[in-house]
Amino acid sequence: MLPFSYQRAGDIGSAVAAADEAKEIPPTAASVQFIAGGTNMSDYMRLGVNRPSRLVDINRIEDRSLKTIEIGDPEIRLGALVRMSEVEDHPDINRRCPMLAESLKLAASRQIRNMATLGGNVLQRTRCEYFREISWPCNKRDPGSGCAAMEGFNRQHAVLGTSDACIATYHGDFAQALIALDASIDISGRSGKRRIRFAELHHQPGDRPDVETTLRPGEMITAIIVDIPAWAARSRYLKIRDRQSYAFALASTAVAIELDGDIVRQARIGLGGLATVPWRATAAEEALQNKPLTEENAAMAAEAAFAGAQPRQHNAFKIELGKQTLVRALLEVREMRI
């Protein structure tokens, strides 16, 4: 592990002031890194994937707004330093938007969720095996070195949003609920604050898989803002994986439906474990709009969601699994008693 210095920031201003603002490198490769829960950062430092020379610990920032859940109607504001477990336990969130709470409950393990923060969660980096082990070529870790996963063992890799340079999956669960709800995030940097749609946070890999987000050098996420419509009570997060718990999704979906009798007025669908970034299945949402929620229509929506899917040698099954996961979730939310 590279020797590093450690600094504690007392407020947002001093945290971003300590950050590295080198323009030519993406924030993930900067020599100064923020650390909060550390569940992903410390792992990747040990593996040599992240080699920061300085860590700025933001856990002790005194600004309470970073650590509080504010429940409004329809707006819910989640501070970036709120721990995953705090949100999954929150009764209002469980009642008003089950998929948001479930996307956290079904992630990692409770021990990790007690540490991991929401801001860090949405910025978690891929678990592609070829990215994690530094002896492989990887365009994301070492730009221009090639992609070992493309023709390698790519069973867990993405089928949506891929490029010729990278097929690494974005593994997060929470982000799928956020993107389905069209959440926003607040960001602070040396040049001030800004708010963006969550959907604008992540970059598809394209020819620069090392540039993962639209965050500018030195910027920090401070809050997540979600409008929760009343009908989001009819929602769930379905996660299919190789074991019952403590595993990343092979396919998952965050589904919320506004039903008027049998008719879908609005559908919100996020897909996890299948794409290179948090993925909103807008084509599937549109396919369902103003139609009865039947098995046939659910299947049609699933077809639409995967129209552009690109399988590789070992992950072709994820397309069919993704479709079935979505159909199952749609039919299960239909049966929910609200």
Added chain:
Amino acid sequence: MTMNEAAPPAKQNMGDPLRRVDGRLKVTGKASYPADIPVSNLAHGMLVTSGVARGRLKSLHLDAARAVPGVIDIITHETIRGELLAPEFGSSGSTSIGPLHDTKIWHDGQIIALVLAETVEAAREGAMRVVAEYDEEKPSTSFGSQGTETVAAAEASKQFEEDVKAGDFNTAFAAAEVKIDAEYEMPTQHHNPIELFSTTAYWQGEELIVHEPSQNVYGWKAEIARQLKMEPDRVRVVSPYIGGAFGSKGPITPRTAIVAFAARRLGRPVRCVVTRPQAFTTQTYRAETRHHLQIGATREGKITAFKHEGWEVTSRPDPYVVGGTKTTGLMYDYGSVLTKVFLVKADRPTPSYMRSPPETPYVYALENAMDEMAVALNMDPIEFRRVNDAMREPIDGRPFSSRSLMECYDEAAREFGWSKRNPAIGSMRDGDWLIGMGCATAIYPTNIAPCAVRITLTDDGRARIQTASHEIGTGIRTIAAQLAAEELGLDISAVEVEMGDTRLPPAPVAGGSNTTASVSSAIIKACGEIRQKLFHAAVTSNDGPLAGLDPASIALREGKLVTGKVTQDLKDAFKLMGAGVIEQYSEFRPDAASAQAVSNLYKGKMELVSGDKGEKVKYAFGAELVEVRVHRRTREVRVPRIVGAFGAGRIMNTRTARSQLMGGMIWGISSALHEATEFDQRSARVVNRDLQDYLVPVNADIQEVKVILVSETDNDVNPAGVKGLGELGNVGTAAAIASAVSHATGKRIRKLPIRIDGLIG
């Protein structure tokens, strides 16, 4: 789960479910594992491993690593050359590949350097900064790769004498009324014990002390001494507690002598903890296997022809044989038998033992085929096994010393409710979940080995047992104490047990489920000799209550010598001997072992008498019944319940026995649904190198696991009447699950693990 379930009441020929004597130490963190031992002035070692699987090391650039503050020294092939003898593949050693003895690269992740530093962090950073250049060659990964070499196991290996066969398979198969012909595959698996592999070595003058988790301290002592060119008497191997082994800590790997060498070179203690990813390439693993089975039977379900061919991956230089046809070839009354085992040499580390090494893959294939045959015959799979059950093996017609297979099936079926199974495929459902039920036979040979033990009994009624056996979690400390307490008429709290140190009397490798049988046989012998000494003193004395009585009528109970209503305190019997202590050193040699078996034990050469030898063949049996649920859309497989019934001779302690069998079945579920070491086929390199990607079940995957201990008495196996069951539980499980999945879905998955990939679409 109730506490009662964890402590089943003892039936006939079973010992009470006493609690583990070291349980409290372990759960409170007070048991010191080898990497926990405090050592002063410690230098930390970090391995550097190769990034290619085949070729030659062209150059190593060490300057950047040496420049890391805290780095002391770097051991490479140039440092090692001529100093260490190469490892040997065979009785104690995992491989002949000397990773630092040459520049040749034999496999992915081979050790190419050892960085020594003042801290773990500096060692790790130094290791990361070592740059290697290779003359790379195209490697062969596994079956189907170009450049592998296939050889017959019986010709390549001395350990595998012959391919068993009987009768005329070809004629019988041609004439059979119903036939099946199928191929099965089991992937590479890694043990992944939670305790990482580690070596701590230090020198006291000319004596070397090695703390390392080991299942074979005497074997390791001999091999370490040989590699370091020193007298075995100057080497001590210490391994009192082991945090999971499963075979992975059985054979010694080349790292140990390298670390010992480094400690000598530095003149200070060195500790090297192997990282989880490095363990995937520097330690041993279960070889992937392929199986081709053909079974022919009459319409009534009587098997007439059985053929089992196996292919097993091994390294280029070492002919490690899995060789489970010895077991599958005698499991049922086949009529005719033909078997053949092949080794496929690839650019891989040498595989080795992993829980039930031959039985797990070979019985997986056989029991799948048995289920397929039952389906082809339209027979209940349990009834099909009953038709082909026999009390004699089909190769030479020797009787089984005991065989409770059908009792196991009957007890398990009753508990499971097998009669409610509708045999029609896909016929059982619960909402969107398809239900399937399957069964399989478990079998494991009863092995036994020489063992020495020292038992010290003092006149205050306390006993100490000393033997270099190994507590790998099976409960041998508890069983040893429990047995000695029973034999000497003491409470278990009065018995202390010392194990896992080459300063103690030698014991065999903790492998092949021989430990309980071997150690118990030695304890029974030693306790018998202690009783004889005491009773002799009591009856030959001039006075005392037992004077002149028949020693055979005396027993030891509750700290007293007892015959009828006459008793004598232990203390008084000791007085008659004129001693306060009896120190009894006993060596147990199994009847079928060679005359040199005991002296070889001291030299670290173990002679394991295998269950397939002798006038009677000796095996433990079991039956496992499982229910699976498969979601009709997303096709994930769940295992809500599994019932296993096992007949394994005398059960020493029902609590530890149940725990072993339950753990085995859970591992069987893991093997069926989760575990596989995945390879990048182009480079022969492991892709999933840690517990994020190498999956084992978590609590949520394991629901109802029921163990039934079937009463069985077998006085032929060994003096203790013990068959051993550490490896029995995970044999057959994967086949039972594959059969249940087939029953639920109509899809027979012939390649493990069974995952959504194979069931969807």
